[in-house]
Amino acid sequence: MSLFDADAYDPDDMMVHPRHLAMQPVLAQLIQQLRDCETVEAGIEFQRDLLNRVLEVEKDRAGFKRAAKRMRSGKGPHPEAPEPQSGRDLGDVATWRFEQEVCDRLARQLRSVGDALAWRVFGFHRPFILALCRNDSPGLMYGKAGLRAELDHVERAFKEDGAFALLHDLTNCLRIGDITVWDGVHPPRTEEIKTNPNNTKSAQLRRIDQARAAVLDGGPLPGGTASELLYDLDLPLRTHLDVLRDALQRAAAEGIYATSVPGSRALFVIDQYACTEQGMSSKQFNEHLQHAVDGALQRAGIAAGRENYNIHVTSLDNTARDPLLVPWANYPLHPVTCARLIGDYAVATVETSGPVLARLLQVSGLDARWVRPPGNADLKQGEVIMEIHQQERLRSVPLPGGLTMTPGWTLQMRRSELDRYLMELLQPGSWVAGIKNVLAARQAGRPWPHFRNEHEIWV
Numbered sequence: 004m005s006l007f008d009a010d011a012y013d014p015d016d017m018m019v020h021p022r023h024l025a026m027q028p029v030l031a032q033l034i035q036q037l038r039d040c041e042t043v044e045a046g047i048e049f050q051r052d053l054l055n056r057v058l059e060v061e062k063d064r065a066g067f068k069r070a071a072k073r074m075r076s077g078k079g080p081h082p083e084a085p086e087p088q089s090g091r092d093l094g095d096v097a098t099w100r101f102e103q104e105v106c107d108r109l110a111r112q113l114r115s116v117g118d119a120l121a122w123r124v125f126g127f128h129r130p131f132i133l134a135l136c137r138n139d140s141p142g143l144m145y146g147k148a149g150l151r152a153e154l155d156h157v158e159r160a161f162k163e164d165g166a167f168a169l170l171h172d173l174t175n176c177l178r179i180g181d182i183t184v185w186d187g188v189h190p191p192r193t194e195e196i197k198t199n200p201n202n203t204k205s206a207q208l209r210r211i212d213q214a215r216a217a218v219l220d221g222g223p224l225p226g227g228t229a230s231e232l233l234y235d236l237d238l239p240l241r242t243h244l245d246v247l248r249d250a251l252q253r254a255a256a257e258g259i260y261a262t263s264v265p266g267s268r269a270l271f272v273i274d275q276y277a278c279t280e281q282g283m284s285s286k287q288f289n290e291h292l293q294h295a296v297d298g299a300l301q302r303a304g305i306a307a308g309r310e311n312y313n314i315h316v317t318s319l320d321n322t323a324r325d326p327l328l329v330p331w332a333n334y335p336l337h338p339v340t341c342a343r344l345i346g347d348y349a350v351a352t353v354e355t356s357g358p359v360l361a362r363l364l365q366v367s368g369l370d371a372r373w374v375r376p377p378g379n380a381d382l383k384q385g386e387v388i389m390e391i392h393q394q395e396r397l398r399s400v401p402l403p404g405g406l407t408m409t410p411g412w413t414l415q416m417r418r419s420e421l422d423r424y425l426m427e428l429l430q431p432g433s434w435v436a437g438i439k440n441v442l443a444a445r446q447a448g449r450p451w452p453h454f455r456n457e458h459e460i461w462v
Contacts, residue, residue, distance in 0.1 A: 016089070016101070017104070017105060017108065018275065018347065018348065020088065020089055020105050021088040021089075022088055022105050022106070022109060023105055023108070023109065023346065026109050026112060026113075026346060027339075027342050027343070027346055027348065028342075029056065030112060030113075030116065030332075030338075030341070030342035030345055030346065031338040031339045031341070031342040032338075033049075033052070033053060033056070033113075033116050034116060034119070034332045034338035034341050034342065035338045036049050036052070037049055037116065037119060037120055037123065037332065038338070038462060040123075043161065043165060043166070043167045044161075046120075046124070046167050047157070047161050047167065049120070050120065050157070050169070050170065050173065053113065053116060053117060053120070053173055054144075054154075054170065054173060056113050057110060057113045057114065057117075057144055057145075057173060058144060058145050060106050060109045060110045060113065061106070061110055061143050061144060061145035062085075062145050063085040063102075063106050064103055064106035064107060064110065064143075064145075065143070065145055065146065066081075066083065066084050066085040067084070067085060067087075067099050067100075067102040067103040067106060068099075068103050069081060069084070070084040070099045071096050071099035071100050071103060074096040074099060075096055080093075080099065084099075085102075087099065087102045088102075089101060089102060089105075108320075110143075111175070111322055111323040111324070112322055112323070112345050112346060114173065114174055114175045114323045115175065115322040115323040115330045115331060115332060115345050116330070116332050116345075117170075117173035117174040117175070118174045118175055118176045118323060118326075118330035118332070118333075119330045119331075119332035119333045120169065120173070120174070121169060121174045121176055121177050122176075122329065122330065122333050122461060123333070124167065124169055124183075124185060124191075125191065126458055127333070127457045127458040127460070127461045128453075128457070128458070129453040129454075129457055130217070130218045130233045130235075130451075130453055131191065131218055132176050132177075132326070132327075133224065133233060133327070133451050133453070134179075134214040134215075134217045134218050134224055134225065134233070135171075135176070135177045135178065135179045135180065135183075135193065135214050136176050136177065136178050136179075136326035136327065137178065137179065137210075137214070137224060137225045137226040137227070138178035138179050138210070138225075138226070139178065140175065140178060140326075141171065141172045141175075141178060144172045144173070147172070148198065149181070149196060149197060149198055150172075151198075152196050152197065152198045153170060153172075153181050153182060153196045154170075156168060156182060156194075156196050157170060157182065160184055160186075164186055165186075165187070166184050166185060166186040166187070167184070167185045168182045168183070168184045168185075169182060169183050169184075169185075170182055171183070175323040175324070175326055176326035176327075176330075177326075178326065179193065179207075179210050179211055179214050179225060180193035180194060180195050180207070180210075180211045180214075181194060181195050181196040182194050182196060190215075190219060193211050193214065193215065194211070195207050195208060195211060210225045210226065213225040217232070217233055218233065221233070224451065227449070228448065228449075229448075230447055230448020230449055231448060231449045231451065232446065232448065232449075232450055232451065233450075233451050233453065234441060234444070234446060234450035234451060234452045234453070235452075235453060235455065236436075236437050236440050236441070236452050236453065236454050236455065237440070237455055238433065238436055238437055238440060238454055238455065239433070239454065239455065239456045240429070240433055240454035240455075240456055240457055240459075240460055241429070241430040241432065241433040242427060242428050242429055242430060242433075242460060243264055243265060243266075243428040243429075243430055244334065244335055244427075244428055244460070246262065246264050246270065246428060247270065247272075247334075247336075247351065247428055248335065248336055248340075250262055250270050250272045250351070251272055251274070251336065251340050251344075251349060251351070253272070254272040254273060254274040254277060254349065255274045255276070255277055255340075255349070256277060257277060257281075258273070258274055258277040258278040258280075258281050258283060258288075258291070259271075259272070259273055259274075259278070259288075259291050259292050259295050260272050260295065261295035261296050261298065261299035262299055262302075263299050263302035263303035264303070264353070264428060265430065265431055266355075266360075266363065266424070266429075266430070266431035266434070267303055267304060267305055267355050267356060267359045267360050267363050268303055268305075268353055268354065268355045268425060268428075269296070269299040269300050269302070269303040269305060269353070269354045269355075270299065270351065270352070270353050270428075271292075271295065271296055271299065271351070271352045271353075271354070272349065272350070272351050272352075273292070273349070273350045274343070274348070274349045275347075275348045275349070275350075276343070276348055300354070303354075303355075304356075304359060305354065305355060305356035305359050307356075308356065308358070309356070311377035311378065312356050312357045312358050312359075312373070312377055313354055313355065313356050313357070314354070314355065314356075314357060314375075314382060314388075314421070315352050315353060315354035315355070315425070316352070316353055316421075316422050316425045316426045317350065317351070317352040317353075318331070318344050318347070318349075318350055318351045318352070318426070319347055319350050319352075320347060322344075322345045325422070327419050327422070327423075328422065328426065329427060329461060331344040331345050332345070333461040333462060334461070334462070335460070335461070335462050351426075353425040353426055353428070354425075355425060357373040357375055357388065357389070358373045360373070360389070361373040361389060363431065363435075364391065364435060364438070367435045367439075368439075369391050369393075369435070369438060369439070369442075370391060370392040370393065370394070371389060371390070371391045372389065372390050372391075372392070373388070373389050374387060374388065374389060374390050375387075375388040375389070382418045382421075383418065384418060384419075385417055385418065385419075386417060386418050387415045387416070387417055388416055388417065388418060388421055389415075389416040389421075390413055390414070390415055390416070391413070391414040391415075391416065391438060391442065392411060392412070392413045392414075393411045393412045393413075393414070393442045394411035412442060412445055412447075414438065414441060414442055415449075433454070437452055437454070440452075
């Protein structure tokens, strides 16, 4: 099924909408502004700018939604309704629904920059994100009753203590608590802010405390079982993000570029600006893309059985949807390139073959088995795709030979770990070493591993 609402508009309509096009330079400017922040004061100013942008978009979204609701009941748009910019029929309710969808996407795009701010202030230490993302996605900020209290708290923290307080609702990845405060002395402190302190729910405070304990004390992650724990690999992360950077540069010049990536992967990149500049017809585009993809799959050794066993992840319309993914604004890419990925004017897809990937692990000495049934169905969140078994040899004095085989440990790989291997382009050596490290630790349940040097990878 398409990620877009096909009943309301064609996907290409979104890309040429004036609001959507106008957001591209805004995103690039915000990303550069974030990267230039070196002081608490600069961070506060950046957060204000981003907040104003989000509230402006969400206000228009609310206006378009109200207009569409009125029109469905036979009334006209209210006098204060924002002006549609799509050039569509103002008497058609689908026009107003489309404008609302545009604003929805623009709000997510801005929140993806908020995610980048969160990663940066947490020092790119993934455990904080893994712990604080485990809640439902926050709602809109515009019209939120408690927003004024949160903003007052942010300003007071800065004026009185020189501290930076991050608004969680400006992000998609921070879903527990309302703000996190950095005072430069103590670990980050997540808080729940209420207009009436007596209304604070004990369940919310427990989740905040549980998230903090998971990161600082090794406790279980919020919202899961006692066996869901963060796991420090104590290994350096190594990636092939240079391949992604080069592919995006080639696509910006040629329109379409595809290449193999070490680790049984193929990378395909489409740059819509370049395709338009070259005047590609639909037929030329499809032929060029097919030729590039076929060649990359062959070079990666994953062309055979593609229809049954290949799986992929794509950047298309994924921004600020999955809180586990590193936001595009943190990738070591030019801000304009990051903005294109956020807005889908550049689309990156990474593909692999499940059985070929399992053989790659087998060559590395791991007893890996691809367990996902063949077929083209989309990967489901939390779906188990591979099992890696490690047998244990235990000394057993009564038995001849002194050794006996026990069932050992089975590590189940789920979609989130595969997404990370594919889209973050981990080097196979780092990925395999991480899996072996988890197996060697014999940690029962569901470990959430993280590398030690991510501050050296992201920007």
